[in-house]
Amino acid sequence: MFKPLRLIRPNTKIPFAEFRLTAFTFSFLLIMGSIFSLLVYGLNFGIDFRGGILMEVRSEKNVGISEIRAELEKLKLGEVNIQRFGKDTDILIRIQRQDGAEKEQIAAIELVKETLGSAIDYRRTEFVGPTVGEELKEAGLLAVGLALLSILIYIWMRFEWQFGVGALIALTHDIVTTIGLFAILHYEFNLATVAAILTIAGYSINDTVVVYDRVRENLRKYKKLDLVSLFNMSINETLSRTTMTSLTTLLALFSIFFFGGAVLADFALAMIWGVCIGTYSSVFIAVPLLLYVNLKRGEEDESGLQAPQDEMPK
Amino acid sequence: MLQFSAFKKIVVILVCLIGIIYASPNLLRDDIPLDLPSFAPGKKVNLGLDLQGGSYLLLEVDLTVVIKEYLESITSSVRQQLRKEKIGYRGLGTTRSSVILTIRNEQEFERAKELLFAIDKANNVIMDGAGNIQITPKDESIKSRKIAALQQSIEIVRRRIDETGVREPTIQRQGESRILVQLPGVDDPERVKALLGQTAKMVFRLVDVTTSASEAMAGRTPPGSEVLRAAMAEDGEPQAYLIKKRVMLSGEHLIDAQATFQDGQPVVSFRFDTSGAKKFGKVTTNNVNRPFAIVLDNKVISAPVIREPILGGTGIISGNFTVRSANDLALLLRAGALPAPLTVLEERTVGPGLGVDSIEAGKMASVIGICLVVVFMIICYGLFGIFANIALFFNIVLIVGALSVLQATLTLPGIAGIVLTIGMAVDANVLIFERIREEVALGRTPISAIDAGYKRALTTIIDSNLTTLFAALCLYSFGSGPIKGFSVTLAIGILTSMFTAIMLTRLLIVVWLRRRKPDLIPI
Numbered sequence: 001m002f003k004p005l006r007l008i009r010p011n012t013k014i015p016f017a018e019f020r021l022t023a024f025t026f027s028f029l030l031i032m033g034s035i036f037s038l039l040v041y042g043l044n045f046g047i048d049f050r051g052g053i054l055m056e057v058r059s060e061k062n063v064g065i066s067e068i069r070a071e072l073e074k075l076k077l078g079e080v081n082i083q084r085f086g087k088d089t090d091i092l093i094r095i096q097r098q099d100g101a102e103k104e105q106i107a108a109i110e111l112v113k114e115t116l117g118s119a120i121d122y123r124r125t126e127f128v129g130p131t132v133g134e135e136l137k138e139a140g141l142l143a144v145g146l147a148l149l150s151i152l153i154y155i156w157m158r159f160e161w162q163f164g165v166g167a168l169i170a171l172t173h174d175i176v177t178t179i180g181l182f183a184i185l186h187y188e189f190n191l192a193t194v195a196a197i198l199t200i201a202g203y204s205i206n207d208t209v210v211v212y213d214r215v216r217e218n219l220r221k222y223k224k225l226d227l228v229s230l231f232n233m234s235i236n237e238t239l240s241r242t243t244m245t246s247l248t249t250l251l252a253l254f255s256i257f258f259f260g261g262a263v264l265a266d267f268a269l270a271m272i273w274g275v276c277i278g279t280y281s282s283v284f285i286a287v288p289l290l291l292y293v294n295l296k297r298g299e300e301d302e303s304g305l306q307a308p309q310d311e312m313p314k
Numbered sequence: 315m316l317q318f319s320a321f322k323k324i325v326v327i328l329v330c331l332i333g334i335i336y337a338s339p340n341l342l343r344d345d346i347p348l349d350l351p352s353f354a355p356g357k358k359v360n361l362g363l364d365l366q367g368g369s370y371l372l373l374e375v376d377l378t379v380v381i382k383e384y385l386e387s388i389t390s391s392v393r394q395q396l397r398k399e400k401i402g403y404r405g406l407g408t409t410r411s412s413v414i415l416t417i418r419n420e421q422e423f424e425r426a427k428e429l430l431f432a433i434d435k436a437n438n439v440i441m442d443g444a445g446n447i448q449i450t451p452k453d454e455s456i457k458s459r460k461i462a463a464l465q466q467s468i469e470i471v472r473r474r475i476d477e478t479g480v481r482e483p484t485i486q487r488q489g490e491s492r493i494l495v496q497l498p499g500v501d502d503p504e505r506v507k508a509l510l511g512q513t514a515k516m517v518f519r520l521v522d523v524t525t526s527a528s529e530a531m532a533g534r535t536p537p538g539s540e541v542l543r544a545a546m547a548e549d550g551e552p553q554a555y556l557i558k559k560r561v562m563l564s565g566e567h568l569i570d571a572q573a574t575f576q577d578g579q580p581v582v583s584f585r586f587d588t589s590g591a592k593k594f595g596k597v598t599t600n601n602v603n604r605p606f607a608i609v610l611d612n613k614v615i616s617a618p619v620i621r622e623p624i625l626g627g628t629g630i631i632s633g634n635f636t637v638r639s640a641n642d643l644a645l646l647l648r649a650g651a652l653p654a655p656l657t658v659l660e661e662r663t664v665g666p667g668l669g670v671d672s673i674e675a676g677k678m679a680s681v682i683g684i685c686l687v688v689v690f691m692i693i694c695y696g697l698f699g700i701f702a703n704i705a706l707f708f709n710i711v712l713i714v715g716a717l718s719v720l721q722a723t724l725t726l727p728g729i730a731g732i733v734l735t736i737g738m739a740v741d742a743n744v745l746i747f748e749r750i751r752e753e754v755a756l757g758r759t760p761i762s763a764i765d766a767g768y769k770r771a772l773t774t775i776i777d778s779n780l781t782t783l784f785a786a787l788c789l790y791s792f793g794s795g796p797i798k799g800f801s802v803t804l805a806i807g808i809l810t811s812m813f814t815a816i817m818l819t820r821l822l823i824v825v826w827l828r829r830r831k832p833d834l835i836p837i
Contacts, residue, residue: 004696004837010755056668102657106507113504122501123668129659132372143792150784158777192727195789195797199734199804202785206738206778210745213774241748244694245741248687252737255683256730261675264730271734 007247008240017231020288027173027285034180041183046190047126049140051097051133053109056124057116058090065091071115077108086262090123102129140194144175147198151205159212162293167208170286174204174277181273192267200274203249207242207282214238215287219297227295231287239283246279316765316824326817330708336715359717362725362799363496365673367666369503371495372488372659373471373510379654380463381411381456388413388449391433401426412450420445460490463653468493471656473649474509492659501665505642513611513655514646516565518597520558521605521617527554545613546634555614557607562597563590571647573640574630580640582631584647591627599623608633610643676729683733684710691740695747696836701822702743705814709739712810713803722806725799735807742779742815745771751837760835761827768820775812783808 047054065082068091072080078096085092095112098104105127113122128136148171156164178200182189214234222230250272257268340358363370385408392413396403402418403426417426423445430447431439436455440448468485471493475483484496500506522530522539530541531554542557567590574583586594597606598620607617608631616633635643688706691699713732717724750767758766786808789801 002696004699005693007694010751058667102659106511106658106661110504121665121667122663123665125503125661125663127658127661129657131374132660139792143788146791147785147788150788151781154781154784191797194792195727195800198785198789199782202782203738205781205785206741209778209781210774213777217770237752238748240751241741241744244744244748245738248690248740248744249734249737251686251690252683252733255686256679256733258679259675259682260679260730260733261672261726263672263726264675264679267727267730 006240007243012236012239013232014236014239015228015232016235016283017228017288017291019284020291023284023288027177027281030177030180031173034177034183037180037183041186043179043183043189044186046188046193047094047097047128047133048190049133049137051105051128051130053093053095053097053105053112054124054126055093055095055109055112055122056085056090057093058087058121058123059119060089060121063091063120068093068116072112075108075111075115077111086265090262097130097133102131105129136191140191143194144197144201147201148172148175151201155205155209159216160296162290162295163212163216165293166286166289167205167212169289170208170281171201171205173281173285174200174274177277178270178274182270187266187269193270196267196270196274199271200278203275204278204281207245207278208286210241211235211238211282211287215290219295223297227291231290235283235287242279242283246275249275316761316768316820316827318821318824322817323821326821329813330711330818333708333712333715336719337711340714340718357718357721359714359724360721361669361673362723362728363498363662363669364664364726365669365676365724366498367501367664367669368496368498369500369506369661369663371497371503371507371510371661373493373495374657374659375464375467375491375493375653376655376657377460377463377491380459382408384451384456384459385411385413388433388437388451392430392449395429395433396426399425399429401429411456412448414446414448417441417445417447464491464493466653467656470650470652471495471510474645475506477645477649478506478509480506493656499666501663503661503663507658507661509642509646510656511658512646513652514565514649515651516568516608516610516647517561518563518594519561519607519609520601521607522556522558523605525556527552527556530556542607542609542612542614545610545615546639548634551634555607555617557609557614557617562606563593565647565651566590567593568647571644573635573637573644576630576632579632580635580637581633582635582640582644582647584629584631586627588627591625594627594629595623595625599625615643672726676726680729680733680736683736687736687740691743695743697826698743698747698750698823698835698837701819701826702740702747702815704822705743705819706736706739708818709807709810709814710736712814713806716806716810717803720802720806722802723799724803727797727800728803731800731803732807735804735811738782739807739811739815742771742775742811743819745775746815746819747837750835754835754837760832763835764823764827768816772816775816779808779812 065084069080069082072082072093077098080096081094083092084090093112095108098108109125109127148168151171152164152168155167175197178197181187182193211234214237215231218225218230218234225233253268253272253275256264257272260268339356389406389408392415393406401422403415404418406413406415408414417423423441427439427441427447430449431437434451436452438450438452440450464487468487472483472485475485475495475497480497480500482498484494486494488494497503497506522536524536525534527541530536530539535541535556538560539556539558541554543554544552547553567586568584569587570585572583574581601620602622603619605617605619608615615631618632631643684706688703691702691706693699695702710732713735716722746767749771750763753763753766754760783805786801786805790798790805
């Protein structure tokens with residue numbers, strides 16, 4: 001066999017924890033920017049949450065967007081958003097929620113279908129009434145909240161509380177900046193986005209846990225080493241794994257982004273961002289934060305993870 | 315960690331084999347029927363509506379109508395009882411949840427209360443000192459009525475949809491007042507929605523000929539009559555009718571309805587059951603030469619004059635039907651009336667074209683994603699990368715097998731979940747291999763390094779996977795349709811990847827160690 005490639009050379013010693021102030025400042029700005037853009041632009045809620053109508057249509061002959069827009073604007077349906085979707089022949093039409101109850105929405109769909117005629121292929125028609133939209137919003141918030149809580153409880157049980165605090169801050173950082181990204185880019189925020197956010201939460205915490213595990217192990221191994229050096233050592237030791245996993249996941253995500261079709265592209269993009277920010281926060285935020293949470297040292301461990309002894313397998 | 319009992323080996327191999335067996339039907343083509351014995355696994359992965367095309371409708375039954383009708387029926391029995399016993403009352407009416415009235419005469423308070431209580435023991439009857447009575451049905455009887463109405467609605471919805479010829483519809487109750495309808499293969503749900511949107515309560519009532527509809531609309535509606543609109547009047551025909559409120563005969567007695575032709579016009583013929591036929595005979599005998607109205611959902615379909623008594627229990631509804639509207643009406647009458655109106659709360663329809671494209675795109679993304687990861691793993695870990703790739707292959711087999719056995723629905727986000735798991739699945743192996751590298755760097759022998767690598771990485775793998783699993787579970791509980799599919803594949807992927815990474819690659823490595831007894835680990 002050939003010699004395997006090593007992305008991170010052994011004995012790499014990057015003093016990550018020393019960059020902590022730069023990293024904190026950078027992250028602080030990111031979070032402020034996210035909150036700012038959330039307040040100023042708000043989220044571009046999709047019909048899942050806002051209610052409304054979404055239609056994906058395909059026309060064989062190239063009907064221009066402006067023609068369709070002109071036709072639909074005659075219908076006086078309020079805000080109508082029309083854009084190309086994936087291919088040149090495909091068009092996505094979003095229509096704001098109509099005043100009134102569900103019946104009015106259905107009437108609007110029929111009106112649009114009449115106007116555009118039958119020469120067009122209706123690839124997708126979605127409509128969410130006002131009741132369901134509100135419920136989905138609540139359910140989405142609840143799901144994110146529950147996920148954060150259960151993750152926090154698990155970390156708290158497996159590690160000391162100090163790690164829980166660090167992990168929670170890093171996790172919140174990732175989620176807030178992801179939501180901020182959607183606000184800045186004005187991307188549609190829908191059910192798939194919530195799924196992406198929860199997956200990002202899972203991925204980010206996964207990444208943090210791996211590094212924390214190593215920190216905890218090293219805390220037991222090297223009781224005299226100063227924390228900054230110990231953190232640097234832990235991050236460097238796990239750096240190879242961190243990059244490898246991020247890269248394989250990114251490879252998979254990029255193939256969804258480029259080949260998975262227009263419906264999945266937004267989801268993949270959110271995830272790509274999430275993997276990058278999750279990796280960054282584990283290394284630059286989660287671990288250095290441990291410096292400020294009054295980490296206990298020098299006690300015998302009780303949780304069963306032992307310092308290395310050179311035992312030979314039978 | 316490097317001890318593998320024969321039992322464990324057998325279990326690992328068995329699990330992989332079972333995975334292959336259950337995943338294999340998915341390789342078969344649909345158009346080649348196979349004669350498999352019944353115990354053989356023949357189930358394929360269940361494709362979601364977003365992949366196979368179809369329509370998803372969330373309907374709500376308006377249960378307030380059911381309660382209102384219940385209260386009105388109590389009101390009418392109150393009226394009957396009190397009239398029969400000649401007890402004076404005033405202000406009889408309904409509120410949101412109860413019937414109210416006031417008894418005029420103080421001497422009759424107690425007797426009235428007893429009488430009203432006797433109507434239905436399941437009602438709470440409260441009276442104050444001034445003779446104000448409030449009759450409230452108990453929660454249980456309201457609840458049972460709601461459940462009955464919902465179940466009946468589901469039944470009627472099922473009958474109506476079956477009549478349209480949709481194959482394999484799913485009709486489920488959701489919550490206390492909702493019905494979830496999934497119609498695979500339907501890409502124009504407008505007809506289904508139109509059919510479900512009608513309550514289809516048909517009644518026969520007499521036309522009030524004492525005055526005209528236009529005069530009545532101007533303000534002089536005779537008591538006991540009301541003005542109803544015509545359902546499909548053409549120009550030159552009356553747009554509204556004055557109809558007596560009393561229902562002569564209701565559609566419950568219908569046992570059949572068919573669309574046919576009369577004088578070249580589409581019409582609907584119907585047939586009553588025996589008791590309906592008797593009533594219909596009586597009504598038509600007593601009202602020869604008077605017009606009567608066929609009323610559907612408070613709209614007049616037609617109001618013909620009765621020429622002669624109809625004793626056979628069959629009749630014909632003519633109106634300005636098209637072939638399609640005649641067919642639809644016949645269908646609605648056959649299927650029966652909904653106990654309460656239905657509202658479409660949510661609709662998601664995917665045409666077959668988009669479904670096929672999505673499957674193609676999903677396949678493409680998966681294949682390319684897998685190839686990239688496989689190549690990357692070999693470049694970075696060499697022989698061990700191949701071990702990890704074998705584990706990855708079985709991981710995918712197990713996911714597909716599990717999806718087939720559980721008959722979980724594979725959606726487009728679900729495919730994304732699989733591709734994502736492929737990327738993340740190698741994580742466990744990466745953790746182990748990196749650990750082995752570290753142990754080798756510390757100068758351990760191959761066996762010792764591999765053993766330590768597995769041992770140390772194990773807790774980390776479990777910790778990190780469990781947290782992702784929590785996120786997946788939260789998603790599932792929140793999920794609607796496609797998102798649920800995503801969380802299912804993600805959760806299954808986490809479990810199978812832990813199994814393949816921890817058990818399968820370890821078995822492969824142990825076997826390789828035993829055979830080769832290497833001096834150096836090629837990692």
